[in-house]
Amino acid sequence: MKNKKFLAVMLLATLGLAACNSRVPTPDDNNGGNNGDNSGDNNGDNNGGNNGDNSGDNTPEVTHQNPFTKDVAEGTLLRNYNSQFDLMVDDFSSETLKGTLSGKENQNLLRVLVDSEDPSYPCSGDASIYKTASATFAASHPDAISFRVRKVGEGTLSINDLVLGLRGDDSVQLHEISLKDAYNSDNEKLAELSNEWQDVEIDLGNTIEDDTTEYLLPDGKKSGIKVLETMVGFHLYAKKDANVSQVIEISEVSVTKGTTKTVVDVFDHPKTNANPTFGPWWVDSTGFIVRKGININKGSYTISLPAGYEEYQYLVVEANGDSKGLSINSTAADIGAVNGAYFDFVVETTLTSSLKIESTTDLNISAIFLTNLKDKEALSEYPLIDIENRVVFDDFNRTQTTFTGDWDAASSADYAPDGIQVALSYSNPQLVSVSEGTLKIAQPAEGQYVNLKEANANAVHSGSRYMVIVAKGNMEGFRLASAASNVMWSHDWLAGTGLKSIPTDLDNYPYQKDGFVHYIIDLKEMNSDIGTDDFIDMYFNNAVEIDSIYFTNTVGVKTETNSLNASPDLSAYNYGGYVYLGGAYRTDITIKGTGNLSSLRFTSDAGEFWFKDNKVIGIDGNPISKDLTFSEDQPLTISIDVEATNFGAEGIHLHTGGFDGSTGSITEISYTRYYISEWSRIDTLSLNNSEKAAGYSYIGAYNQKETGAKILELSLTADETGATIASLRLEGSEIRAVNASKVYDVDGNVIDQNTVISNDAENPTVLKIDLAKTFEGATPYKDDGWAHIHFGDGTTNTANITFSGKIYVPFTAEGQIAAYK
Numbered sequence: 001m002k003n004k005k006f007l008a009v010m011l012l013a014t015l016g017l018a019a020c021n022s023r024v025p026t027p028d029d030n031n032g033g034n035n036g037d038n039s040g041d042n043n044g045d046n047n048g049g050n051n052g053d054n055s056g057d058n059t060p061e062v063t064h065q066n067p068f069t070k071d072v073a074e075g076t077l078l079r080n081y082n083s084q085f086d087l088m089v090d091d092f093s094s095e096t097l098k099g100t101l102s103g104k105e106n107q108n109l110l111r112v113l114v115d116s117e118d119p120s121y122p123c124s125g126d127a128s129i130y131k132t133a134s135a136t137f138a139a140s141h142p143d144a145i146s147f148r149v150r151k152v153g154e155g156t157l158s159i160n161d162l163v164l165g166l167r168g169d170d171s172v173q174l175h176e177i178s179l180k181d182a183y184n185s186d187n188e189k190l191a192e193l194s195n196e197w198q199d200v201e202i203d204l205g206n207t208i209e210d211d212t213t214e215y216l217l218p219d220g221k222k223s224g225i226k227v228l229e230t231m232v233g234f235h236l237y238a239k240k241d242a243n244v245s246q247v248i249e250i251s252e253v254s255v256t257k258g259t260t261k262t263v264v265d266v267f268d269h270p271k272t273n274a275n276p277t278f279g280p281w282w283v284d285s286t287g288f289i290v291r292k293g294i295n296i297n298k299g300s301y302t303i304s305l306p307a308g309y310e311e312y313q314y315l316v317v318e319a320n321g322d323s324k325g326l327s328i329n330s331t332a333a334d335i336g337a338v339n340g341a342y343f344d345f346v347v348e349t350t351l352t353s354s355l356k357i358e359s360t361t362d363l364n365i366s367a368i369f370l371t372n373l374k375d376k377e378a379l380s381e382y383p384l385i386d387i388e389n390r391v392v393f394d395d396f397n398r399t400q401t402t403f404t405g406d407w408d409a410a411s412s413a414d415y416a417p418d419g420i421q422v423a424l425s426y427s428n429p430q431l432v433s434v435s436e437g438t439l440k441i442a443q444p445a446e447g448q449y450v451n452l453k454e455a456n457a458n459a460v461h462s463g464s465r466y467m468v469i470v471a472k473g474n475m476e477g478f479r480l481a482s483a484a485s486n487v488m489w490s491h492d493w494l495a496g497t498g499l500k501s502i503p504t505d506l507d508n509y510p511y512q513k514d515g516f517v518h519y520i521i522d523l524k525e526m527n528s529d530i531g532t533d534d535f536i537d538m539y540f541n542n543a544v545e546i547d548s549i550y551f552t553n554t555v556g557v558k559t560e561t562n563s564l565n566a567s568p569d570l571s572a573y574n575y576g577g578y579v580y581l582g583g584a585y586r587t588d589i590t591i592k593g594t595g596n597l598s599s600l601r602f603t604s605d606a607g608e609f610w611f612k613d614n615k616v617i618g619i620d621g622n623p624i625s626k627d628l629t630f631s632e633d634q635p636l637t638i639s640i641d642v643e644a645t646n647f648g649a650e651g652i653h654l655h656t657g658g659f660d661g662s663t664g665s666i667t668e669i670s671y672t673r674y675y676i677s678e679w680s681r682i683d684t685l686s687l688n689n690s691e692k693a694a695g696y697s698y699i700g701a702y703n704q705k706e707t708g709a710k711i712l713e714l715s716l717t718a719d720e721t722g723a724t725i726a727s728l729r730l731e732g733s734e735i736r737a738v739n740a741s742k743v744y745d746v747d748g749n750v751i752d753q754n755t756v757i758s759n760d761a762e763n764p765t766v767l768k769i770d771l772a773k774t775f776e777g778a779t780p781y782k783d784d785g786w787a788h789i790h791f792g793d794g795t796t797n798t799a800n801i802t803f804s805g806k807i808y809v810p811f812t813a814e815g816q817i818a819a820y821k
Contacts, residue, residue: 062156064117064245068288068340076336077346079316081367083617084644085374087312089355090303091367092293099303099355103296106364107251108267112287114157114238115245122286123242125165125174125235130250132264132275132283133167133233141231142255142262144185146201151193155246157238159190164202165235170426170451171405172215172223174235182207185256197251204228233281249290268292270342274486281537282481291342293366295321296359303355303368307613312370315347317357325360342366346373378498382510383554384676385466385520387816390552393459393536394418396439403429403452419458421534427451441473443543449477450540457534463619464551466495467521467531475502475519477541485530488521495520510813516547518817527621555811556677567656567666570595576654579671584642586619586674592635595664598626599657606648612659617644632667681815683707685805687789692800696792702807704771705785711746711808712771714789715764716801718757723799725767726753730774731788744773757801764804 072078081088090098097105112129115121122129130147145164151157164182165174182190183206190200205211205228214222215230238244253265265283269275272285294301315328323337328349335345344367357365398418403425404410410424425432428450431442444450478490493501501519503509511518523530530536531551567574579602581587597611609615614623619639630636656666690697702709716725730743743751746768758765791801809815 062116062243062245063154064115065155065247066113066115066118067247068113069338070340072338072343072345073336076343079314079344079346079371079373081316081318081344081369082371082375083621083623084376084646085371086316087306087308087370089305089368089370091369092291097294099301101294101296101299101301103294103299103301106290106293106295106366108292109249109251109290110265110267110272110285110287111152111247111249111290112285113245113247114161116238116243117245120286121238123238123240125167125237127286128165128235128237128284129162129248129287130253130265130285131233131235131237132253132278132280134264134278134280135232136262137234137255138230138232140255140257140262141229142257143205144201144203144256145234146199146252146254146256147236147250148197148199148252149193149248149250150197151195152247152249153195155244157193157244157246157248159192159200161238161242161244163237163239165237166204166215166227166231167233167235168215168223168225168227168230169232169405171429172217172225175213175215175227177202177207178239193248201256271486276486279533282487288341290364291318291366293318293364295362295364296357297362298360300356300358301365302357305351305353305355305370309351309353309370312351312372313348314371314373315349315351315355316344316367316369316371317347317365318342318344318367319363319365321363322361323359323363325358326363327358329356330358337363346371376497379496380499382495382499382503382520382813383466383522384811384813385468385511385518385816386552386555386557390468390550391459391464392418393456393531393549393551394420394423394439394454395437395548395550396434396546397437398434400434403432405429419456421455421457423452423454425450425452437547439546441540441542441544441546444541452538452540453535454538455535459551460531460534464531465522465524465553466551467523467528468548468550468552469519469521470516470547470549471519471544472515472517472547473544474542475544477539478544479539480530481537481539482530482533482535485528485532488526488528488530490519492526493519493521494525496522496525511817513817516545524621554676555816557674558677559672559674561670561672564654564669564671566593566669570599570657570662570664570666573658574656576600576656576669578651579654580651580673581642581647582650582673582675584673584675587640587642588637588672588674589640590635590637590668590670590672591630591666592632592668593664593666594631595662595666596627596629597624597636597638599659599662600626601655602647602652603655604647604649604652606646609645609647609652615645617641630666635668681809681811683709683807683809685807687803687805689803690791690801692792692798694792694797696790697801699789699791699803700805701786701788702805703785704787707807707809708812709807709809710771712769713806713808714767714769715804716757716767717761717764718759718799718801720799721756721759723757723759723797723801724753725751725755725757725765727791727793727797728753729790730769731790742774743767744770746770748773757799759799761802764802 160180162179164177182202184201185203213227215225275283405426411422475490481487495501564577601610611626618624619641687700
């Protein structure tokens, strides 16, 4: 019997994944994909399935195949679901079907082609049938790893053709286990693969005879890291020199420690390189995911359309398979579907209250929704980020010349004042250094990469909209990840809707200084939670120098809170009042009383927005549930994404109560508007004071051309009572352009020239002048851009006037970077 190695490290069970669907489909149930997204983490695995022992004297004849088509016909109309504009009919997320099905239900699973002549043949740690890594593996090192797997259709693949690669860390080779030599927990050889679901369990203690076995370094020397004591991940792949061709499916991946089983993956995510539920460092496959949904073949699916369907023109089905026999409401609708990926196909059909989808051919559907093909417009200007109030993750203002893969040593190092908890490199650490305030990554050898892992609990972004990387060098192949976020490759980064973080015209990009470029990543647009778990994992394929990494929002965020009408009885209708949006990007509603949101709704010219209809979108991108409750002791605050909800108005009306037996009451209700202040930078002016109001005094000047000033704020105090601003004037172009009777304030009102100047130094008279409106139609400035402030012209006023002044200037990207230190 092999040495059974039980490791005494407690398993960190982090999953709450649902069990595999009890309705297991037959082998021909499903065809699926993930839009052809086969991108991987390219974690630089430096060895592969080269254990070329294919036992058996009789080599079967192999018919090579690639049955998966992943491209749609040219001109096919597609539509990705957008909750802001589209209406979901069924995404098959419910426990039971919403409609009536004559067909089969799909479960989530991974489908992989293992063909030795296919370009994507999964025969290495880098190109695997399945691979994943997580901190929980490092903490637990499981006794066994299991795959629930089956073969699909005809083909040739033996258990002897497969390899399990164990990963110690990024600095060592994978430790390969040929499955022909593997044992399960009953100390039995693994059973041959079949067309029925079976659990392939590799017991590590029973399989690895010598418990002193070590991982090997890239040069073949022993690393000192024992295989049965350390594991951060594993890879399943085929042998490089095998002659095979077979489609296989995996419905569950799990690890076992003692009697505790932890499910790693049930493929309830649409992409192979994302598993947010489990939260691994990385996960990937050369295959694609069959999504939960329905399979129609000589059958149908009938469902009622939700309220408001009349407002939409097109039906969209997210499908893969053979659509030649597809019909919608008895009308033929060949959408040109494919069997290797899911696409959102737009169908032009007459919409009625009931929808019937039929197919005489094998077709999978994973979502159905309605659309008018509206979408957010791509941005052309980069967001104005707030550098002054940024939260720094790392500014590298330290000296750290040595990096290693030793976690304990790295986490005990003193990185103050940066607050970095750990900074280490598992791959090519000799190419990483910190000096002169920047992180320096030297060019790795061809085919290799550099890794850097950092954690900083003080810099969790806590909902910041943007992550910014200040860097110079070749950003190609640079990618970011964390346990809470999917991998983000530099070529996919977005600074906003349709706006690439890495600009095509870098010469005219505003956010740069001294060769360093501020690459802005819109975390909301990227649907990323990176940074929320303190940890950032970076990978570099090229030489890069990084000045800092920080989180921030846009400039000048301001809030304004107002009360609304309380509703003493939600069983009756009540008008809650007007909610002014006025450029708000977010509006919070705070409610105190007893009840829930089921009877609350907003109205505008764009229609009604009920919480019960999932039409009010939160800042997390999801509809705000009508079931959220509030009480006297626990008020409820909801945060509404104004843009995503698409109210289509400067203000909306709140209505409460009087719906479908609603009960409860609202004792206090208010809203807070979050908006961007248009003029956020304030420059103080150096001004003179008047000697006598009756005489003339030159007060000072500001330069409109150089500063771009939009608002002039003057504070005045008189040493006598009764003095007015009648003799105040602004001049340019060597003439008196305006006087006090023609000066406008920021609310658009003419400032009264008889305004009395305060004689209380603690409470001066403040004039906030809108320069654009005041000088509208005039040419107030000289060529040099100066405008001058004058006071006094021989009137009867005898007071001395004390002046102070400010100008409000719009933020610009150039101005932000110029001020950056």
